[in-house]
Amino acid sequence: MTKVSMTVDGVRYDDDVEPRMLLVHYLREVGRTGTPVGCDTSNCGACTVLLNGLSAKSCAVLAVQADGAEITTIQGLANGEWHPLQQAFHEEHALQCGFCTPGMIIAAADLLRDNPHPTEQEVREGLEGNLCRCTGYQNIVRAVLRAASEGAPS
Amino acid sequence: MTVTTEIGKPRARKEDARLLTGQTNWTDNIVLPGMLHVCYVRSPMAHARIRSVDVSAARSAPGVIAAFSGADFAAEQGSLPCAWPVTPDIIIPAHPPMATDEVRYVGEIVACVVARDHYTAADALEKIDVDYEPLPAVLDMEAALADGSPKVHEAGNKSFVWPFAQGDIEAAFRDAPVVIERTYRQQRLIPCAMEPRAVVCDPGGDEFTLWSSTQIPHVLRFLAAAVLGIPEQNLRVVAPDVGGGFGSKLQVTAEEFLGLLIARKVGRPVKWTESRSEGNLSVHHGRDQIQRIRLAADSDGRLRGLSVDLLADMGAYLMLVTPGVPLLGAFMYNAIYKMDAYSFTCTGVFTTKVPTDAYRGAGRPEATFAIEHAMDDLAAELGMEPLELRKRNWITHEEFPFTTIAGLTYDSGNYEAATAKAVELFGYDDLRKEQAARRASGDPIQLGIGISTFTEMCGLAPSRILGQLAYGAGGWEHASIHMLPTGKVEVVTGSSAHGQGHETAWSQIVADRLGVPFEDVRVLHGDTQVSAKGMDTYGSRSLAVGGVAVVGACDKVIEKAKTIAAGLLEVSADDLEWTPGRWSVRGDPEQGRTIGEIALATFAAHNLPDGVEPSLDSESTYDPNNFSFPHGTHLCAVEVDTETGQVKIRSYVAVDDVGVVVNPQIVEGQVHGGVAQGIAQALYEEAAYDAEGNLLTTTLADYLIPSSADLPTIVTDRTESPATSNPLGVKGVGEAGAIASTPAVVGAVVDALRPFGVTDVEMPCTAQRVWRAINEAKGGAR
Secondary structure, eight states, rough: EEEEEEETTEEEEEEEEEOOOOOHHHHTTTOOSSSSSOOOSSSSSSTTTTTTEEEEESSBBGGGGGOOOOOEEEEGTTBBBHHHHHHHHHHHOOEEEEEEESHHHHHHHHHHHHHHSHHHHHHHHHHHTSOSSSSSHHHHHHHHHHHTTTOOOO | OOOOOOTOOOOOOOTHHHHHTTTOBBOOOOOOTEEEEEEEEEEESSEEEEEEEEEEEHHHHHHHEEEEEEEEHTTTTTOOOOOOOOSSSOOOOHHHHHHOEESTTOEEEEEEEEEESSHHHHHHHHEEEEEEEOOOOOOOHHHHTTTOOSSSSOOOOOEEEEEOOOOOOOOHHHHSEEEEEEEEEEEEEEOOSOOOOOEEEEEOTTOOEEOOOOOOOOHHHHHHHEEEEEOOEEEEOOOOOOOOOOTSSSOOOHHHHHOOOHHHHSOOEEEEEEOHHHHHHHOOOOOEEEEEEEEEEEEETTTEEEEEEEEEEEEEOOOSSSSHHHHHHTTTTTTTTTEEEEEEEEEEEOOOSBBOOOOTTTTTHHHHHHHHHHHHHHHHHHTOOOOHHHHHOOOOOGGOOEETSOOEEEEEHHHHHHHHHHHHHTTTHHHHHHHHHHHHHHSSSSEEEEEEEEEOSSSSOOOOHHHHTSSSSSOOOOEEEEOOOOOOOEEEOOOOOOOOHHHHHEEEEEHHHHOOOOGGGGEOOOTTTTOOOOSOOOOTTTIIIIIIIHHHHHHHHHHHHHHHHHHTTTTTTGEEETTTTEEEETEEEEEEEHHHHHHHHHHHOOOTTTTTOOOOOEEEEEEEEEEBOOOEEEEEEEEEEEOOEEEEEEEEEEEEESSSSOOHHHHHHHHHHHHHHHHHIIOOOOOOOOSSSSSSSSSSSOOOOOOOTTTOEEEEOOOOOOOOSSSBBBBTTTTHHHHHHHHHHHHHHHHHHHHGGGOOOOOOOOHHHHHHHHHHTOOOOO
């Protein structure tokens, strides 16, 4: 067991974990089950979180590698009211089953941090590491463009 | 006064709030006191006899509570059910949830470990020793049917032959001026719902609660009770938030049955969550058919007859509706076209691969692909514009209702209107001109135009017809309404949603019918303790069957309210008139009671008419009298780089007619997603096996579902021909996009390459396949 300490959605956790434990499993174990696991090869991006402000697939990070980090999951993104991306996803019907949504929104937040005014093609390319099986991505792209036009903070 | 315009409103969805903020209830999120974790050993061999399974070392590993092999369940596990014995002499092999003496596909379960946590269980799998005696793999359907083929099952490799014929097919082909003969291949697909399956089972006392990532909690409850002998009243099945299905969770699985059996054995709650690679090896696959098509026509293009000879890969076993899936296409090959005769034969073939079963469209995408491809081929043969050929043969809007050669009665539609709209949005004529110019100039980037004037049958289904087709259940759906004392409404539906937006659409229906605010309606589903009756969600049936049941329940509430309102107002019920939300006295509209006031008065029950029970609640079970027939015209333009084989979708127009639309935003989303899945079949996806029967596409790194960068922006529009077979006028939209788009895309690829002599490109039309097709047609290297 190895000691880790990290802040997840504003709450500090100190725990002993197996060195092999994936960050996503650790997050789910401390009750942040809003972040799901969709694959085992880091292709789908459902588990994407912000790790020290940058998007990371939490299935491709060991919990011990996140020692000392600040993590934001989908459950910590809203600040009293919904994040503009959450609002835009709702209004543009950018989710159906919703399983990819946490990772998709977090990845989009990082995309807009990096490029606050992307073109449609830049959104499409920027989100290609996050797979969705329901929407065909069209409304996801619309939602991200809408949030960008409304000046979404990252 | 009240809301009356909910139908047709693009309401943002009620279910979004929890999904957007991570307050979700996926099965894998469930944690119960004392819960243990299950992992399965799966066969690494496509076909083998199991000589022995030794779980003793795993059992004694630290943290392991139990380990089992098939022998431990032999007396109680029964056989996974096939609910669709399509012919009297069909071979339905025994299918134990945990194999006992033989395995028939890579991924079949042979043993399990139950441990205190998932990591410990996964570790202990390696301590289980299985001794296999290899048997020959059977992978190719035609080889499987040949004399002397190794057998998948002792009874043989042919499960069934299902023939169907209408009209004089001999006469139709005799002396026909034009006959097109083609063989198309529907590749094997993996559904890949984003949420991997998970099962949690709690054996509390003498009752069981089973949570599963399933589309069909009611069917699962019935069949688990029937097969495993658990008294049905003691079994609660819950489908919590379910992350997509596309047919893959329209199944009764080994893991669900074993979850119940393991929980009963260890006396504690157990959880199993699959990994994606485990899922690709064990969730049922889709399609996998060889289609031999013959189409006879007059020289002016008028269709005379169509003959379809189908080989359908069942995989190793028949699962819930495996044999019925290709037959759902039997009634659709004739599509929107008139013809004199039709014959269809389907042979179900066993192979040592993952069983196949329903995947978005289930039989209808295959049929639509084949007929639309054949129509293009016929047009090319005749030198006719392919849209013109379709116009010469399709049912015109004046001809509805129209009984097709396959015997279905299409109630409504307007193929001319949908096509005209699509042609205009697409800029069809300009694109044809550009195509001609590129052909003339020998441009290495050739333009292709694909056409899909499709229809489908939805709203499964009239129970009587399902009975005639030997299906094991009915096609009704159930709904109930609870009027709460504060005037709010609880709606319980038997349709179990997993992304479709039932909570929103059903709220709109109830708000419209009862005249209550949209916000005041709560929709409950997916838990047999709350929703005891249901036939669940598949086949684009939820709105056209389940939504209509909700209407029926609303109407009963309104009738009950009438009697009670009459008593409260001290007038005759005959003197009352209903405006949404309110019963009032005819000619004196000030005198009235809202539905909320009536609900409160009914709750108090102080002043009800004699003999009236103090309840406004209602239930309704709706059995449709016909299928519904959405249709549309999808047009796709592709650019094909003839030097590299690369295909790029340049534009895509989808004009759909799904009847009356309850929520246009949801309908558009369903079309987007369906089209994306059909494009995925056309261009990207294939479940590939090696010569030994190992699945090569076990992960999302190998099985390439398209990303946002791979898909085009789809232009959508609608025409609206209300269904006449149900009071909402709705038809269903869940599968339309997936049915329509595959032939449009492949048709466009082939269209681009016809000048090279290419008549088909096998799916998925990857750059390599396209490049090879061009070179082969030129007589060059493959």
